[in-house]
Structure formats: structure tokens, C-alpha cells
Amino acid sequence: MKQQLVTTMFLLLVPISVIAEVRCSGLIAPGQPHQTRWYCIDSEVSGPTVVITGGIHGDEPAGHRAADQIRDWSVRSGRMYVIPRCNIQAISIGSRRFPGIKGDEGDLNRHFARSGGETGPTSELADDLWEFIASCAPDVLLDLHEGYGFRSAGSKSVGSSIITHRDVDHEHQSRMLEHVNTQDKAPEHPFVPLRSAVNGSLVRAVAEVLRIEAHILETTTSGQPLSRRTRQHRVMVAARLDRLGMIQFGDAVDLLVADHERRRVVGIYDGPGAGGTSQGNRIESQLPGIRVERIGPSDINAGALSCFDAVIFPGGSGSAQAAAITGEGRRRIRSFVRDGGGYIGICAGSYLALHNYDWGLKLLPLDSMDRKHWRRGNALLELSLTDEGRTMLGRDGVDVMDIQFRQGPLMSPSEHPDAEELPEPIILATYNTGVGRNGADPGIMIDTPAIVAGDHGLGRVFLFSPHPEKTAGLEDLLARAINWCVPVPSAAD
Numbered sequence: 001m002k003q004q005l006v007t008t009m010f011l012l013l014v015p016i017s018v019i020a021e022v023r024c025s026g027l028i029a030p031g032q033p034h035q036t037r038w039y040c041i042d043s044e045v046s047g048p049t050v051v052i053t054g055g056i057h058g059d060e061p062a063g064h065r066a067a068d069q070i071r072d073w074s075v076r077s078g079r080m081y082v083i084p085r086c087n088i089q090a091i092s093i094g095s096r097r098f099p100g101i102k103g104d105e106g107d108l109n110r111h112f113a114r115s116g117g118e119t120g121p122t123s124e125l126a127d128d129l130w131e132f133i134a135s136c137a138p139d140v141l142l143d144l145h146e147g148y149g150f151r152s153a154g155s156k157s158v159g160s161s162i163i164t165h166r167d168v169d170h171e172h173q174s175r176m177l178e179h180v181n182t183q184d185k186a187p188e189h190p191f192v193p194l195r196s197a198v199n200g201s202l203v204r205a206v207a208e209v210l211r212i213e214a215h216i217l218e219t220t221t222s223g224q225p226l227s228r229r230t231r232q233h234r235v236m237v238a239a240r241l242d243r244l245g246m247i248q249f250g251d252a253v254d255l256l257v258a259d260h261e262r263r264r265v266v267g268i269y270d271g272p273g274a275g276g277t278s279q280g281n282r283i284e285s286q287l288p289g290i291r292v293e294r295i296g297p298s299d300i301n302a303g304a305l306s307c308f309d310a311v312i313f314p315g316g317s318g319s320a321q322a323a324a325i326t327g328e329g330r331r332r333i334r335s336f337v338r339d340g341g342g343y344i345g346i347c348a349g350s351y352l353a354l355h356n357y358d359w360g361l362k363l364l365p366l367d368s369m370d371r372k373h374w375r376r377g378n379a380l381l382e383l384s385l386t387d388e389g390r391t392m393l394g395r396d397g398v399d400v401m402d403i404q405f406r407q408g409p410l411m412s413p414s415e416h417p418d419a420e421e422l423p424e425p426i427i428l429a430t431y432n433t434g435v436g437r438n439g440a441d442p443g444i445m446i447d448t449p450a451i452v453a454g455d456h457g458l459g460r461v462f463l464f465s466p467h468p469e470k471t472a473g474l475e476d477l478l479a480r481a482i483n484w485c486v487p488v489p490s491a492a493d
């Protein structure tokens with residue numbers, strides 16, 4: 001049944017008897033340093049709305065990892081919103097607080113509306129999260145955290161507890177406790193109930209201001225593997241959603257990644273500066289099991305990248321692609337990648353990603369070299385694979401391979417000062433041979449990177465100077481690039 005739901009969702013052919021599920025995603029505070037992604041799973045059947053939050057504290061990984069797993073669940077009634085990584089800046093440094101801010105001032109979970117006072121949220125992030133959560137009009141909010149010690153063993157920490165702010169919600173608290181204490185085989189330290197969430201916390205604010213059911217779920221970091229803690233979170237959340245009629249406990253609790261291959265959605269740019277329809281079709285044919293959509297400048301400028309896990313910018317003309325998507329589109333692509341999206345460039349799409357063009361996306365710290373001889377011609381060239389290249393391209397024991405070259409970029413480390421902030425890319429293959437028409441020196445290509453990959457913010461970038469998709473025997477390379485750019489379970493971890 002689960003399989004059927006997922007398949008249905010992706011084919012968009014919805015037999016009356018099968019539940020149609022709509023999934024969407026977007027950004028809270030787009031363009032801000034604290035921007036973070038939300039996900040919505042809408043059953044399109046009337047029912048409760050639940051918001052699940054993780055990562056309010058950046059040093060409590062089980063919370064945001066479990067939230068990322070839970071967003072793969074399907075719901076059969078109502079609607080589930082998940083904000084897995086509420087405080088992305090704290091998560092990026094593994095700290096409880098915002099970078100460099102001590103005490104309660106740096107603690108996002110002290111920034112929400114305080115009872116008795118007139119204060120609303122006291123930081124931009126708290127304000128942005130609050131606005132989003134309130135707009136979801138939730139019936140229930142579950143906030144996923146971790147403590148350092150076991151409360152039942154006398155620790156001052158709230159580890160292994162459920163903190164429920166309103167007395168009226170204790171029945172639901174008990175049910176979650178019962179599940180987690182039974183499911184976790186013979187827990188040495190059972191989860192215990194606690195009352196009254198701290199002032200300034202998200203849970204207390206939603207309980208008092210939105211007047212809804214809200215719980216803080218707390219696992220314990222010390223001496224327990226992450227898998228156990230994330231599972232405890234899934235058990236507690238599944239117990240509550242089951243009771244709400246949104247899921248079946250047994251279907252959901254062990255689902256960490258739902259049919260991930262199928263769920264990935266890749267956009268292929270096919271606007272001005274890209275090759276024709278056949279090029280897109282060729283690329284799509286090499287990505288079995290992945291949903292592929294074509295996207296153009298209007299989609300990108302209207303924010304449609306939020307539908308995708310990765311984008312492919314294919315061959316054609318990098319400058320023409322850049323001009324068509326405009327500066328605003330380029331800004332959106334950069335933030336898409338920074339936020340965890342994948343970017344795969346082929347030839348022109350790789351030019352587009354480089355540093356030393358006004359219109360370059362500057363995704364990796366690489367420049368285009370010998371720019372004036374870009375019309376150096378087409379040829380079948382030989383590449384040398386690096387160790388990382390053999391692994392990442394699935395070419396064990398292979399030293400060299402031939403590949404079609406169509407005037408793609410020659411890449412070199414960027415000299416631009418801004419590029420220093422970007423992590424160094426991994427070189428997967430270099431040119432062993434070169435081509436040099438129209439006055440170009442073929443020798444200059446030798447040993448320059450032909451295939452590179454690297455991180456950009458939370459996202460990943462994979463650039464092919466030549467054309468794997470036009471080379472017989474290399475048709476698997478694009479899928480491998482996507483597998484690397486959009487890893488399981490989440491690009492952000």
C-alpha cells in the first residue's frame with residue numbers, strides 16, 4: 001500500500017480509490033543567513049494539522065535527523081508540516097546557541113513569546129519561524145530535542161522525557177511514553193513525563209498563544225547511538241500521529257527513507273542557451289527511477305526550484321543560459337544550492353557554475369582558463385581518473401576513459417578572493433589529451449580537471465567539462481552525479 005501511494009504520487013495518475021498525496025517544500029526566511037526549509041505532506045483528506053520541528057538546538061542531532069526521516073512518511077488524513085533544521089546556523093557549528101552569542105540570548109528556545117509579558121519573538125529567526133508555524137494553523141506541535149543525561153536516573157537534564165505544557169494534553173503524553181518505553185527494548189532509563197515547558201520556548205509559546213497541544217520530545221545523548229535516539233523520536237511521533245488517525249504506527253516507525261530513488265526530483269534546464277528537446281530527452285533517459293521535469297527561466301524566477309532536489313544545466317551556451325535566467329534567477333540558483341540542492345553542470349552548465357564571469361554562479365572556487373580560445377573544437381578525448389574519481393564514478397580499476405568533448409571549460413583554481421571562502425573541490429578526472437582549433441593550444445588542456453565535485457553551503461555541485469551523456473559506455477555517470485549530490489537521507493547532513 002505504501003509503495004502504491006508513493007508511485008501514485010509520482011505518476012500523478014490518481015485512481016479515485018487511492019489517496020492522493022501532495023508534497024511540497026519551501027524556505028523560511030529565504031535569502032537570510034538563517035533561511036531553512038520546510039516540508040509539507042498533505043493527504044488532501046480532511047484531518048488534523050501537525051507541525052514537527054527539529055534542530056532548534058544545534059547540538060541535538062537526533063532531533064533534526066529524526067525530523068528529516070519523518071518528512072518521508074505519508075499521511076492518510078490531515079496535513080503534516082516538518083521543519084527539520086530550525087536553527088541551521090547553530091547546527092552548522094554543532095552548538096546549542098547561535099554562533100558567538102552566549103546565554104539565553106543565543107538560545108533560540110528562549111526567543112519565543114513569554115507568558116505574562118507582552119514580548120513576542122525576540123530574534124528574527126524566532127519571528128520567522130513563528131510566523132510560518134502560526135500560518136500552518138496547527139492542532140498539534142511536536143518539538144524534537146535531546147538532553148545530556150537521563151531524567152529518570154536523577155539527572156538535572158531533561159533527557160529521556162516528554163515535556164507537555166498543558167495539563168489537558170497529558171493523556172497524549174502518556175500514550176507516547178507507553179510506546180517509547182515498550183518499543184525500546186528494556187530501557188535501563190525509561191522516558192518520564194514532565195510538566196511545564198520553559199518560558200520563551202516554542203512549545204510553551206504555541207501552547208499559550210495558539211492554545212494548541214504541544215510537547216517537547218527529549219532523547220538522551222550520553223552513551224546512546226544516534227540510531228537509537230532517532231528511533232525513539234520516530235516512535236513517539238508515530239504514536240501521536242497514529243492516534244490522530246494520520247498514519248499507522250507500524251507502517252511509519254521504521255521508515256527512515258521512503259523509496260528514495262523515486263522520490264528524488266531533478267530539474268533539467270531547457271530554456272535559452274540549452275540544447276534542444278532531444279538533449280533533455282537523452283539526459284532524462286539516463287536517469288531511470290528519478291522524476292525529471294524541464295525547467296525554464298520563468299520557473300526558476302518564480303521560485304520553482306523549491307520543488308527539486310537537484311538541477312542539471314546541460315550543454316549549449318553558458319552565457320546565454322545566464323542571460324536568460326537573469327541575475328535574480330542566478331541568485332535563486334545559488335541559494336537553492338546553498339540550502340542543500342544539487343547542481344550538475346555539463347559543458348555550458350559547467351561554465352555557468354564557474355567564478356570568473358560576471359554571470360558565473362561561483363558555486364565552486366574554479367575559474368575558466370584560456371577563455372579567449374573557448375572555440376577550441378570538438379573531439380573524443382582521453383581522461384585520467386583519480387582515486388576519488390574511480391570511487392565516485394564507479395570505475396574500479398579503471399585508469400583512463402574516453403569522453404566526448406564539445407568546447408567545454410578548462411578549469412583552474414580561482415584567483416578571486418571570494419573563492420577562498422569556498423571549500424576545495426574534489427578532482428575526479430583530468431584531461432590526458434587536448435584539442436586546439438581556432439588558434440588554441442591543445443597542450444594547455446593536459447592535466448586540467450575534466451570532472452570535479454564539491455560542496456557549496458549545504459548543497460553539492462558536480463561539473464563535467466565534457467559530455468558523459470553523449471559518450472557510449474558513460475551513460476551511468478549523470479545518475480552517479482545525482483546520487484552524490486542528493487545523498488540519502490538528506491542533503492543537509
Ligand SMILES: [Zn+2]
Pocket residue numbers: 056057060145146
Ligand atoms: Zn534542546
